[in-house]
Amino acid sequence: MWALFLPLGVQCIGYVASSVPKCTLLSCSEHKDSSEKKHKDKEKTKHKDGSSEKHKDKHKDKDKEKRKEEKFRTTFISFCSPPRIKDEPDDDGFYASPKEDSKPLKRPREDDDTFSWEKRKEWNVVACSNSFLLILQDSKAKKAKSKDKKVPEADKRKKPKKEEEQKWKWWEEERYPEGIKWKFLEHKGPVFAPPYEPLPENVKFYYDGKVMKLSTKAEEVATFFAKMLDHEYTTKEIFRKNFFKDWRKEMTSEEKSTITNLSKCDFTHMSQYFKAQSEARKQMSKEEKQKIKEENERLLKEYGYCVMDNHKERIANFKIEPPGLFRGRGNHPKMGMLKRRIMPEDIIINCSKDSKIPPPPPGHKWKEVRHDNKVTWLVSWTENIQGSIKYIMLNPSSRIKGEKDWQKYETARRLKKCVDKIRNQYREDWKSKEMKVRQRAVALYFIDKLALRAGNEKEEGETADTVGCCSLRVEHIKLHPELDGQEYVVEFDFLGKDSIRYYNKVPVEKRVFKNLQLFMENKQPEDDLFDRLNTSILNKHLQDLMEGLTAKVFRTYNASITLQQQLKELTNPDDNIPAKILSYNRANRAVAILCNHQRAPPKTFEKSMMNLQSKIDAKKEQLADARRELKSAKADAKVRRDEKSKNKVMDQACNIAIFKGSQELPTCKCTFLDPALLCWKLTVQMLCALCGIVTGVLS
DNA sequence: ATCGTGACTTAGGAGGTATCAG
DNA sequence: CTGATACCTCCTAAGTCACGAT
Numbered sequence: 001m002w003a004l005f006l007p008l009g010v011q012c013i014g015y016v017a018s019s020v021p022k023c024t025l026l027s028c029s030e031h032k033d034s035s036e037k038k039h040k041d042k043e044k045t046k047h048k049d050g051s052s053e054k055h056k057d058k059h060k061d062k063d064k065e066k067r068k069e070e071k072f073r074t075t076f077i078s079f080c081s082p083p084r085i086k087d088e089p090d091d092d093g094f095y096a097s098p099k100e101d102s103k104p105l106k107r108p109r110e111d112d113d114t115f116s117w118e119k120r121k122e123w124n125v126v127a128c129s130n131s132f133l134l135i136l137q138d139s140k141a142k143k144a145k146s147k148d149k150k151v152p153e154a155d156k157r158k159k160p161k162k163e164e165e166q167k168w169k170w171w172e173e174e175r176y177p178e179g180i181k182w183k184f185l186e187h188k189g190p191v192f193a194p195p196y197e198p199l200p201e202n203v204k205f206y207y208d209g210k211v212m213k214l215s216t217k218a219e220e221v222a223t224f225f226a227k228m229l230d231h232e233y234t235t236k237e238i239f240r241k242n243f244f245k246d247w248r249k250e251m252t253s254e255e256k257s258t259i260t261n262l263s264k265c266d267f268t269h270m271s272q273y274f275k276a277q278s279e280a281r282k283q284m285s286k287e288e289k290q291k292i293k294e295e296n297e298r299l300l301k302e303y304g305y306c307v308m309d310n311h312k313e314r315i316a317n318f319k320i321e322p323p324g325l326f327r328g329r330g331n332h333p334k335m336g337m338l339k340r341r342i343m344p345e346d347i348i349i350n351c352s353k354d355s356k357i358p359p360p361p362p363g364h365k366w367k368e369v370r371h372d373n374k375v376t377w378l379v380s381w382t383e384n385i386q387g388s389i390k391y392i393m394l395n396p397s398s399r400i401k402g403e404k405d406w407q408k409y410e411t412a413r414r415l416k417k418c419v420d421k422i423r424n425q426y427r428e429d430w431k432s433k434e435m436k437v438r439q440r441a442v443a444l445y446f447i448d449k450l451a452l453r454a455g456n457e458k459e460e461g462e463t464a465d466t467v468g469c470c471s472l473r474v475e476h477i478k479l480h481p482e483l484d485g486q487e488y489v490v491e492f493d494f495l496g497k498d499s500i501r502y503y504n505k506v507p508v509e510k511r512v513f514k515n516l517q518l519f520m521e522n523k524q525p526e527d528d529l530f531d532r533l534n535t536s537i538l539n540k541h542l543q544d545l546m547e548g549l550t551a552k553v554f555r556t557y558n559a560s561i562t563l564q565q566q567l568k569e570l571t572n573p574d575d576n577i578p579a580k581i582l583s584y585n586r587a588n589r590a591v592a593i594l595c596n597h598q599r600a601p602p603k604t605f606e607k608s609m610m611n612l613q614s615k616i617d618a619k620k621e622q623l624a625d626a627r628r629e630l631k632s633a634k635a636d637a638k639v640r641r642d643e644k645s646k647n648k649v650m651d652q653a654c655n656i657a658i659f660k661g662s663q664e665l666p667t668c669k670c671t672f673l674d675p676a677l678l679c680w681k682l683t684v685q686m687l688c689a690l691c692g693i694v695t696g697v698l699s
Numbered sequence: 700a701t702c703g704t705g706a707c708t709t710a711g712g713a714g715g716t717a718t719c720a721g
Numbered sequence: 722c723t724g725a726t727a728c729c730t731c732c733t734a735a736g737t738c739a740c741g742a743t
Contacts, residue, residue, distance in 0.1 A: 282715095321733065329711075329734065375706065389705060390733085404707080453709095454737060463735075497736055498711060536700090539738070552708085552737060599711060 168311055170399035171406065181376050181400060185351045187306035187315070189358030190379045190392055191299060193322035193341065196220045203273045206266035207259055218251045221338060224325045226270035233327065239336035243325060246338035306378060306394070307355075314395035315378065320347075326385045330464035330499020334385055346381045376400050386462065411548045412557040419557065422545050423448065430511045436532040440541055442515050443469050443530050447554050450506065451594050453497060454535040454551035466495045469551070470535050475525035479516055480505075488513035500598050559591045566590045 176183075198219060204211045205222060214222055225234065225243055233239045244262045251259065259265065284292075303318045323341040328334055344364035351357060353371045360366050367381075379392035394400050415422075426448075429441030446452050447469050455468020467476060476494035483489040486507045496502045508516075519529055535551065542549040566587030571580055591597075633648040 278714095317732075319732090327712090327734085332734095377706075380705095386734095388734095391706075393707080401708095408708090456737065458736095466735085468736080497709080498734075500711080534701095535738075550738065597710080 168399070170311075170402065175403065179374050182308050182373050183352075184310070184355065185306065185308050185373070185378065186355035187351060187358060187378050188303045189349060189360070190347065191303045191319045192344070192361065193320055199223065199270065199273065204269050206269070208261075208264040209266075212258070215252045215255060218247065218255050220323075221247045221250045222265075222267065223270060223274070224323070224338070226267040227274050228325060229267055229271040233325075233335065236335065238331075238333060239325075242334060242336035243338070246336075250338070308394070308398070308400065311399065313398040313400075316393055316395045318392060320381070321383075321390065328464060330466065330495060332464045333461055334463075337385055340384050342381050348380045350375065350378055350380070408553075408556060409560070411553050412560055414546060415549060415553050415557045416561070418546055419448075425545070427509075427511075430509075430515055436537070438515055439519060439530040439533045440538055442512055442519070443533055443538060444542075444551075445508075445512060447551050448558065449508075450492075450504065451555050451558050451596070452502075453555070454538065456535050464495070464499050466497060466499055468496060468535075470530055470533055470538060472529040473525065474520050474523045474527050474529055477516065477520075477529065479513065479520070481513075490516065496596065500596065502596050555595065559595055562594050563587050563591050 196216065198216055205214055205219070206212065225247070228234050240262055248256055248259070300318075304315055305312050306315055307313070320342045321339070324339050326332075326334055326337045326339050344360040345367055347360075347366050348368045348370060349358060349366050350370050350372055352373075357369055377391040377393050380389050382388070383390050396402070396405070422444075426441040426444045429437050430445075432438050432441065447454070453468035455471035457471055458466070467473065472494065476492065478491040478493070480489040480491060481487065483491075483505065488510055489505050489507050490513070492502055492504045492506065494502055516529075519531075523529075523531075539550045542551065542553075567584065570583040570587055575583065637648070
């Protein structure tokens with residue numbers, strides 16, 4: 001039944017503390033193709049249809065809503081220290097997975113004993129991400145459509161049939177032997193960034209208060225900076241230093257000798273010009289916008305697809321990254337460096353020998369053309385900031401990505417079968433005589449319980465200082481033998497991937513606590529917590545426990561199982577669709593919290609808060625007025641003792657009740673005002689409540 | 700064991716567009 | 722109708738993990 005939610009749940013955003021978790025099943029921020037959008041639209045239409053139903057059951061729904069909120073609140077609280085995953089009855093019939101998932105030559109088919117599409121649809125919510133969902137949803141949508149009596153007969157016959165023929169069911173076909181990714185690959189090569197267009201004469205750059213005409217190369221780099229002038233980046237010392245250093249490399253010797261101080265550079269005129277341009281773009285007529293859209297579509301049509309083994313497949317990023325200033329996340333030592341323009345001479349093309357090899361742009365050559373069918377990429381180049389390789393690969397809707405994705409969830413499903421054993425084992429290992437084993441066991445416990453990432457070592461000074469489990473340092477945790485009435489609490493505070501802060505206070509088992517004390521003995525804050533452990537040791541161990549098991553499988557598994565449990569808990573089969581969507585979003589949010597998926601609050605947040613605050617003030621004023629009125633009405637009634645004044649008292653009392661009553665219905669339309677949750681969100685919720693915003697979460 | 704590299708997945712932010720409330 | 726907000730797509734940085742050389 002969960003399949004119902006899938007097309008909508010692909011990206012869910014909720015807010016945690018001053019940030020937002022974003023999640024669904026783990027890998028869901030990926031690009032969605034147009035077909036997915038169509039499904040979404042379809043679903044949306046459905047909701048609209050269902051709204052009359054909602055109206056009828058308004059009161060009922062509200063009660064249910066409240067109950068659910070309550071339930072979720074309790075659930076959430078337990079989530080602050082993520083729940084121990086309960087031992088579920090192993091519904092293996094439900095999880096009919098291919099036996100040798102690692103390298104099956106053939107996928108399970110509908111007619112297999114152990115596998116049916118009906119079953120598959122159900123567990124997919126746990127075991128799949130976008131690309132695959134799409135396909136399932138597609139067939140679902142079609143079924144629904146064919147049932148829909150409103151569809152004219154002619155449409156019914158023509159359209160869906162055509163679509164059906166076009167949909168390639170790769171998952172019903174045989175897989176290639178291990179290592180081989182394709183047999184035929186043909187594509188048109190990448191789309192390069194448009195060449196630099198020099199600024200019009202009237203746009204000036206000033207140095208030390210005087211107009212200065214820059215050489216084209218220096219001007220181009222200057223425009224990168226000018227475009228970012230409003231961004232906080234440009235105020236950061238490292239950014240400015242890196243930028244200036246790289247900019248100077250692009251200058252003529254004359255410019256170099258003149259421009260010696262970034263602070264004397266005035267980019268404001270340039271910046272204004274770009275702002276005006278972007279404003280003009282917004283103000284473009286419909287026709288002009290349409291023209292741009294058509295041009296983009298043309299580009300997509302020509303370069304956005306490739307042929308892989310007799311099928312036309314969508315390419316994810318067929319455009320080469322344009323030059324610009326590197327924007328690292330967090331405190332990145334290389335922020336502001338110049339990301340140079342990629343030329344055909346930097347490009348390696350990968351395709352079949354017998355395919356039509358894409359020609360390089362006139363007057364240029366490819367760096368290399370290779371024919372490696374053991375990899376999935378079509379184009380690659382080496383980027384100049386970190387020296388890492390960038391690739392052009394296929395869209396998530398492609399067979400090659402879908403298969404990988406499927407395999408990922410199959411591995412997670414296999415983990416489900418042995419996770420209890422593994423948990424028992426690491427608990428045993430907490431007592432091991434070997435330090436290495438103990439560390440491994442505690443780290444694994446964190447990865448499992450808190451869904452931490454593995455934490456590879458990183459080159460110091462090359463990237464922002466972030467850590468994962470294995471790379472945690474002593475300074476990242478605090479041990480509290482007792483905290484807020486709980487025993488053996490570990491306080492985590494570190495920057496993880498993308499420099500997103502992980503902050504959590506978790507009660508742990510005594511043995512873990514004692515071990516941590518031991519690991520921290522005689523160490524400096526900057527020393528590794530797990531000094532005898534790294535990701536390679538950990539993954540080697542996991543590999544022994546289960547084929548294909550690595551640290552990240554725990555994240556997939558725990559995210560999936562959490563979603564499933566939450567859906568079970570929060571959803572009532574009788575709920576209407578909007579209510580189910582709400583439950584889905586909440587379940588999803590629980591996963592986001594578990595995985596520490598966050599996003600910065602929107603820039604408009606401050607403003608909306610101000611708006612709410614002014615509403616609150618107005619409301620408070622009203623309440624105070626009403627109270628005053630009531631007081632005087634009461635006094636009045638005491639003296640007069642007539643019906644009229646008694647009624648007045650009643651009226652005023654009602655007014656107050658209404659004002660107060662609105663606090664008990666803290667629902668608000670915007671997603672981030674979902675009343676069920678979280679620190680700053682709760683603040684908003686309370687504000688909303690005070691404002692009497694009772695527009696209904698789902699209307 | 701350690702290191703470097705390559706291939707691939709996961710993730711947040713920017714910015715455009717759709718939708719909704721007032 | 723308009724401005725605010727929600728939603729979505731694109732972009733690309735930042736992870737994970739395997740493998741081969743030393």
